[in-house]
Structure formats: structure tokens, C-alpha cells
Amino acid sequence: MKRPGIAVALAALAMPAVALAAKVEEHHGAHGVPWAKLAFSTINLGIFLYILRRFAWPVLRNWTAERRTAIADALAQAERAKREAEALRAEWERRLDRLGGELEGMLAQARGDIAAERDQILAAARRTAEAIRRDAQRTAESEIRNAQEALRAEVAKQALAIAEGLAPQRLTPADQQRFVAEFVQQVEPR
Amino acid sequence: MSGSIARRYAKAIVAVAQEQNALEQTGDELRLLRALAADSQIARGLANPLLAATARRGLARAIAEQLTLRPIMRNFLCLLADHRRLDQLGEIADQYQKILDQQLGRVRATITSAAPLDPEQADAVIAALARQTGHTVLAEQRVNPQLLGGVVVDVEGTVYDGSLRAQLEGLAASIAGGRSLL
Numbered sequence: 553m554k555r556p557g558i559a560v561a562l563a564a565l566a567m568p569a570v571a572l573a574a575k576v577e578e579h580h581g582a583h584g585v586p587w588a589k590l591a592f593s594t595i596n597l598g599i600f601l602y603i604l605r606r607f608a609w610p611v612l613r614n615w616t617a618e619r620r621t622a623i624a625d626a627l628a629q630a631e632r633a634k635r636e637a638e639a640l641r642a643e644w645e646r647r648l649d650r651l652g653g654e655l656e657g658m659l660a661q662a663r664g665d666i667a668a669e670r671d672q673i674l675a676a677a678r679r680t681a682e683a684i685r686r687d688a689q690r691t692a693e694s695e696i697r698n699a700q701e702a703l704r705a706e707v708a709k710q711a712l713a714i715a716e717g718l719a720p721q722r723l724t725p726a727d728q729q730r731f732v733a734e735f736v737q738q739v740e741p742r
Numbered sequence: 743m744s745g746s747i748a749r750r751y752a753k754a755i756v757a758v759a760q761e762q763n764a765l766e767q768t769g770d771e772l773r774l775l776r777a778l779a780a781d782s783q784i785a786r787g788l789a790n791p792l793l794a795a796t797a798r799r800g801l802a803r804a805i806a807e808q809l810t811l812r813p814i815m816r817n818f819l820c821l822l823a824d825h826r827r828l829d830q831l832g833e834i835a836d837q838y839q840k841i842l843d844q845q846l847g848r849v850r851a852t853i854t855s856a857a858p859l860d861p862e863q864a865d866a867v868i869a870a871l872a873r874q875t876g877h878t879v880l881a882e883q884r885v886n887p888q889l890l891g892g893v894v895v896d897v898e899g900t901v902y903d904g905s906l907r908a909q910l911e912g913l914a915a916s917i918a919g920g921r922s923l924l
Contacts (some may be wrong), residue, residue: 695799701918704919705919706862707918708914709914711913711917712911714847714889716907716910719891719910720890723891723906725857727775727891728891730856731904731905732863732867732892735893735895736867738905739867739870739871739895739902740870740873741873
């Protein structure tokens with residue numbers, strides 16, 4: 553607020569000087585060097601230079617200083633960003649190198665695991681196959697044994713039925729007497 | 743539970759009969775009462791819980807008079823009626839018989855044969871059983887043609903099987919390798 557007020561005042565001072573210069577020039581006409589006009593022009597130039605020095609120069613100086621600071625900051629920031637990027641790149645390169653080793657290790661471990669699992673599966677399959685074979689053999693043997701027993705039972709049953717049919721016809725009182733005698737012998741205490 | 747109750751009453755009547763020297767006669771009367779109680783209609787009447795004490799006693803007296811029982815048995819029947827134990831008559835008779843047999847050193851046997859035994863055969867079997875058990879054998883004879891031949895004797899739960907059927911079945915079982923033929 554202060555600076556525009558001063559500028560207006562200086563401009564107001566310059567205006568009469570300009571008007572006076574114009575008046576002197578009209579009075580003297582075309583006689584020799586126009587000193588007065590020159591003096592007034594010089595004063596005007598001085599006022600102009602003063603105003604420029606007083607008001608424009610600090611602004612320009614500040615602007616250039618700020619601009620320089622900003623550029624320096626930007627450069628510093630760019631430098632930091634560059635350093636960080638390089639550090640990041642170095643870190644990732646290290647990680648990639650390490651990852652390569654880890655991947656190799658993991659691949660080797662996975663290959664080992666797969667081989668072990670394959671061996672286990674094969675062993676289990678062999679055991680299962682053996683168990684199935686044994687079960688089948690046992691089942692076959694059991695079925696054969698059952699069939700043999702069923703056949704023997706059927707033969708015995710038929711033999712018993714024939715004996716039961718024949719006994720009443722063939723047995724005589726003498727046989728019954730013999731049975732009783734044998735029974736008495738068995739019951740007698742020894 | 744009812745077995746032990748019947749045994750207590752049987753012991754009591756054995757004691758009384760022994761005092762009167764009438765063990766066998768009491769046993770005969772109890773067998774008669776058991777046969778009576780075996781009738782389902784009479785059994786229901788004896789076990790009827792709705793009968794009053796006087797009616798139960800009247801029923802006991804009527805039975806005693808009908809069967810011309812001795813006073814000892816009549817009194818015993820009245821005692822059972824008073825204690826609501828008339829329905830235990832059959833079990834008491836069985837327990838009495840067992841106690842009596844034990845006291846007299848007797849065992850009861852059922853001799854089952856395929857054909858009727860002649861007296862010599864029956865005597866031989868009974869004598870063999872007497873020697874085996876060490877007791878006098880009271881035998882009851884039955885005939886069962888299904889046995890085919892020989893005899894089966896049941897001495898108070900112990901069975902001596904000398905039948906032809908058992909021998910044939912044993913033979914068939916050994917042929918079948920122990921498998922049941924039934």
C-alpha cells in the first residue's frame with residue numbers, strides 16, 4: 553500500500569516538470585540547444601530511474617532470488633530422488649540376485665519333495681496291490697473251503713437221512729438190547 | 743423271588759410232615775394239589791387278588807374237603823390262603839419234592855427209549871444210574887421213536903445220551919467237519 557502511494561506522488565511531481573518543459577520550448581522557439589527541455593528530460597529520466605530502482609528492482613531481485621532458490625531446491629530434490637532411485641535400483645538388483653539363488657534352492661527342494669512323494673506313492677501302490685492280491689487269495693481260499701464244507705455237510709445230511717430211514721426197518725430187538733447194554737456200560741462209574 | 747418263597751413254605755411243611763412221620767403222604771397230597779393248580783381256570787381262581795380273606799379261606803377248605811386231605815394239609819392250605827400264596831402251590835410242591843428227595847437220598851430220572859424197555863433193561867439202567875449218582879433213582883420211563891435206538895436219561899438236568907440218533911448225528915457232524923447239519 554505504501555509503495556503505490558509513493559509512486560503516485562512521484563508521478564504527480566513529474567507531471568508539472570513535463571508541462572513546464574513544454575511551456576519553455578514554446579517560448580524559446582527554434583533558438584540553439586533546448587537546455588531546459590534537456591534538463592527536464594534528464595529530470596524525468598532521473599525520476600524514472602529512481603522509481604525503477606526504488607520499486608521495480610527489489611521486486612525483480614526478489615523474484616530472481618526466489619527463482620534461484622526454487623531451481624536450487626528442485627535440483628536438490630531431483631538429486632535426492634535420483635539417489636533414492638539408484639539406491640532402490642541397487643536394492644532390487646540385490647534382491648533379484650538373492651531371489652535367483654532362492655529360486656534355485658526352492659526348485660531343488662521341490663524336485664526333492666516330488667521325488668520323495670513319488671516314491672511314497674509308488675510304495676503305497678505296491679502295498680495296496682499286494683494287500684488286494686492277498687485278500688483275493690484269501691477270499692478264493694475261503695470260498696473253496698466253504699464250498700468243501702457245504703459239500704461235506706450235504707453228504708453228511710444225506711447219509712443221516714438215509715440212516716434214519718433205514719434204522720426202523722433194520723434194527724432188531726437184539727440191537728436195542730445191545731444199545732442199552734452199551735449205555736449201561738458207559739454210565740457205570742469207572 | 744417266588745422260588746425262595748416257595749422253598750420257605752416247602753421247608754415248613756417238610757418239618758411238620760416229618761414230625762408226623764408222613765413225608766411221603768404229604769408229598770402225594772402236594773402232587774395232587776400241583777395237578778389241580780396246573781388247570782388254568784383253577785390257577786386263575788387261586789391267584790385272583792380280588793378274593794377277600796374269608797373267600798380265600800373258604801376256597802382252601804373246599805379244596806381240602808374235595809380232595810379229602812388230611813388236617814395238616816388243610817391247615818397248610820388255609821395258611822397259604824391267609825398269606826395270598828395259593829398261586830404258589832405248584833412251586834411249593836416241586837420244592838417239597840426236591841427237599842424230600844435230598845433228605846431221603848433220592849434222585850429223579852427220566853429214561854426215554856426208542857422202544858419200551860423190558861423190566862431187566864430198565865432195572866439195569868436204573869442200577870447203573872444209582873451207582874453213578876450214589877443215590878436211589880426214581881425213574882420215569884418214556885418212549886420216543888425219534889431216538890431210533892438206545893436210551894436218553896435225564897437225571898435232574900444232567901443228560902446221558904445213548905441214543906442211536908445222537909451217534910448218527912455225531913458221525914454226520916464229524917463227516918461235515920463240525921458244521922451244523924440243521
